[in-house]
Amino acid sequence: MRRGKIFIVSGPSGVGKSTVLKALLEKRPDLYFSVSATTREPRHGEIDGVHYHFLNVDTFREWIAKDEFLEYAEYVGNFYGTPKKYVDLAMNKGRDVILDIEIQGAIQVCGKRSDAVRIFIAPPSWPELERRLTERGTDSPEKIQKRLLRAKVEFQTAYTYDYFVINDSVENAVEELDAIMTAEHCKPKERMEIINSR
Ligand code: ADP
Ligand code: 5GP
Numbered sequence: 001m002r003r004g005k006i007f008i009v010s011g012p013s014g015v016g017k018s019t020v021l022k023a024l025l026e027k028r029p030d031l032y033f034s035v036s037a038t039t040r041e042p043r044h045g046e047i048d049g050v051h052y053h054f055l056n057v058d059t060f061r062e063w064i065a066k067d068e069f070l071e072y073a074e075y076v077g078n079f080y081g082t083p084k085k086y087v088d089l090a091m092n093k094g095r096d097v098i099l100d101i102e103i104q105g106a107i108q109v110c111g112k113r114s115d116a117v118r119i120f121i122a123p124p125s126w127p128e129l130e131r132r133l134t135e136r137g138t139d140s141p142e143k144i145q146k147r148l149l150r151a152k153v154e155f156q157t158a159y160t161y162d163y164f165v166i167n168d169s170v171e172n173a174v175e176e177l178d179a180i181m182t183a184e185h186c187k188p189k190e191r192m193e194i195i196n197s198r
Contacts, residue, residue: 003092004090004093004096005116005117005184006091006096006097008101008116008117009021009099009100009101010101010121011122012129013151014123015123015151016132018051020167020173020174021100027174034082035050036052036053036083036101037054037055037069038052039055039079040078040080043138053083060072063083068084069082070082070109070112071101071104071106072105073101073104075150076146080102082099082101082105096181103157106118106161118162119177120158129148133148163180165180
């Protein structure tokens with residue numbers, strides 16, 4: 001049986017990662033979306049254990065001490081981390097894993113799992129990113145400015161990623177992500193291993 005792959009999706013806050021990944025999961029129900037832990041407050045409609053594991057800072061530090069994270073990072077004043085256990089369980093079952101994580105976390109994962117595939121999701125323009133962040137209505141104007149500043153820094157690292165997807169329409173972005181995942185499973189090494197195992 002094939003082993004699953006890790007697909008890292010990064011991109012500015014508000015670009016539409018959650019929206020696009022939700023639609024991708026409908027198209028590829030076998031994908032495993034890794035639920036991160038965070039110390040930030042839940043937004044309206046966010047459910048503990050579904051969108052994030054919402055932890056206080058002490059518990060987050062305990063998880064770090066117990067080596068529970070594949071990676072973790074600080075982002076605009078809060079901690080975020082990927083619990084390791086479920087990622088490995090899913091991969092061992094042959095499922096592809098999606099990590100929606102920022103750039104510091106992406107670097108850590110690639111240091112540990114060199115075959116992880118990195119995909120950067122960008123907005124069609126900067127004014128459109130600001131419009132999406134404002135329209136989402138979940139962050140104060142001050143937080144939006146912090147996230148936009150951070151986005152400009154993150155954008156400079158995009159050339160280190162394997163793929164670059166522009167989220168102009170959700171449909172297009174999903175189609176490209178789907179195509180990337182299919183192509184990544186057509187590499188000679190994986191295909192030859194399948195043939196040789198028969
Ligand atoms: P992220 O997870 O990257 O922070 P979200 O998925 O929460 O971003 O999306 C931010 C806002 O942008 C939401 O209000 C969402 O409905 C909207 N959005 C997402 N993708 C698109 C798109 N392709 N076109 C227009 N609006 C979008
Ligand atoms: P938000 O607060 O908008 O949900 O997420 C803020 C940022 O944190 C986004 O860039 C998102 O990709 C990132 N993020 C979410 N979960 C994790 C995680 O487990 N690890 C890291 N490093 N970043 C994460």
